[in-house]
Amino acid sequence: RKEVEQDPGPFNVPEGATVAFNCTYSNSASQSFFWYRQDCRKEPKLLMSVYSSGNEDGRFTAQLNRASQYISLLIRDSKLSDSATYLCAVNLGTGGFKTIFGAGTRLFVKA
Amino acid sequence: EPEVTQTPSHQVTQMGQEVILRCVPISNHLYFYWYRQILGQKVEFLVSFYNNEISEKSEIFDDQFSVERPDGSNFTLKIRSTKLEDSAMYFCASSEAETNYGYTFGSGTRLTVV
Numbered sequence: 001r002k003e004v005e006q007d008p009g010p011f012n013v014p015e016g017a018t019v020a021f022n023c024t025y026s027n028s029a030s031q032s033f034f035w036y037r038q039d040c041r042k043e044p045k046l047l048m049s050v051y052s053s054g055n056e057d058g059r060f061t062a063q064l065n066r067a068s069q070y071i072s073l074l075i076r077d078s079k080l081s082d083s084a085t086y087l088c089a090v091n092l093g094t095g096g097f098k099t100i101f102g103a104g105t106r107l108f109v110k111a
Numbered sequence: 112e113p114e115v116t117q118t119p120s121h122q123v124t125q126m127g128q129e130v131i132l133r134c135v136p137i138s139n140h141l142y143f144y145w146y147r148q149i150l151g152q153k154v155e156f157l158v159s160f161y162n163n164e165i166s167e168k169s170e171i172f173d174d175q176f177s178v179e180r181p182d183g184s185n186f187t188l189k190i191r192s193t194k195l196e197d198s199a200m201y202f203c204a205s206s207e208a209e210t211n212y213g214y215t216f217g218s219g220t221r222l223t224v225v
Binding site: 031032034036038041042043044045046049087089097098099100101102103104 | 142144146152153154155156159161166167169200202211212213214215216217218219
């Protein structure tokens with residue numbers, strides 16, 4: 001099983017739609033979880049951390065399910081500018097400070 | 112907003128040559144990382160660095176790779192004898208703490224080995 005696994009997509013949605021991405025991780029001892037956004041040929045940019053209680057930042061909501069070892073990202077009222085690749089990232093919490101990234105889910109938002 | 116700065120943005124080198132990729136992390140960050148991304152593939156962990164030593168490294172980070180923090184600001188990745196398969200985007204990142212904070216990435220160095 002891959003350490004961090006995501007559906008590669010692509011997800012093609014119209015403007016204004018709600019879209020959800022899931023990500024699963026294999027190491028039950030993982031401690032910290034994040035969603036990043038990556039535009040084509042650019043660096044990953046931190047979108048939000050994911051907390052056990054769930055957290056929201058504007059149109060974006062992230063959830064963590066430790067029992068099932070998955071995290072999710074919900075985007076409401078999609079904008080054209082949301083088109084990007086969304087990377088799930090998991091910090092293993094080991095002494096080595098290592099964060100593993102999923103391969104990403106591509107989102108295309110169309111007018 | 113504080114930035115991680117990487118130079119050069121693009122480097123072309125001949126196979127077998129040594130390259131040094133440079134990074135200036137955010138000034139109050141204590142944890143530093145190098146990742147690479149081969150075109151069309153995932154972002155892969157290479158190495159983490161804290162308190163002037165390597166904390167963890169991946170299988171990719173073999174004897175051909177080394178990192179250094181030569182002064183209080185720069186963080187470098189050296190590849191001693193480049194191979195064609197080293198062609199990738201190399202991202203430097205830094206963070207305030209080891210687990211609960213996300214990373215700030217630099218804009219990357221595109222390395223092309225010919």
